[in-house]
Amino acid sequence: MTRVKICGTTTVADGMLAAEAGADAIGLIFAPVSRRQVDVQTARQISLAVGPAVGRVGVFLDQPLDEVLRLAAAARVSAVQIHGRVSSLYLETLACYHPVLRVLTPAELAGAGAPPIGHTLMLDAPTPGQGVPLDWEALRPGFLPGSWLAGGLGPENVKQAIQVLQPAGVDAVSRLEMAPGHKDPARVRAFIQAVKMASWSATNESYPQ
């Protein structure tokens, strides 16, 4: 089954909405450049509210390692998502503390090998959180099994993305909002439902009859 992460959660109410709609994970963005940045106290409240079955992913962009470790611990996240230019040592050190969702752009994927244990790859647009879809067909030859997909996904196009790439998980934010940082409940529910339906179809269609 394709996992589903609802990113850019800034309130307990929106965290609960995603959890009740069946999300596997929520994203808590700590990148200061983001219009969806959440403060660490609120992030911690959200983490504790969504229950044990929902992953809480701290999202970071070009932030120092000590800042990532401090915020991740304080917010009680269960994984970290790392965008931007960071070293292998940075990622290896982080993976000693948290599962790492390493975000690559399509251009960066070209030179990437299989990720080390503790790391999962996610493909996303060069500028995250802008609602711009990737070219899924062009990605297909190099898309590594087990990778996640983000970039411009919403209820209307996620089925096609899953059919083309069969990602292990999908992640979205812009197309699920009424305004940056504020979820549209109907679109969050529709997105999660669409992922589950598409993933169920992909799994069952591949079974021999």
Ligand SMILES: O=C(O)c1ccccc1NCC(=O)[C@H](O)[C@H](O)COP(=O)(O)O
């Ligand atoms: O969404 C942001 O504002 C953001 C800013 C800086 C770093 C990461 C950010 N988002 C990370 C995500 O996981 C988004 O869900 C992902 O980029 C997809 O976004 P969208 O294309 O808007 O669905």
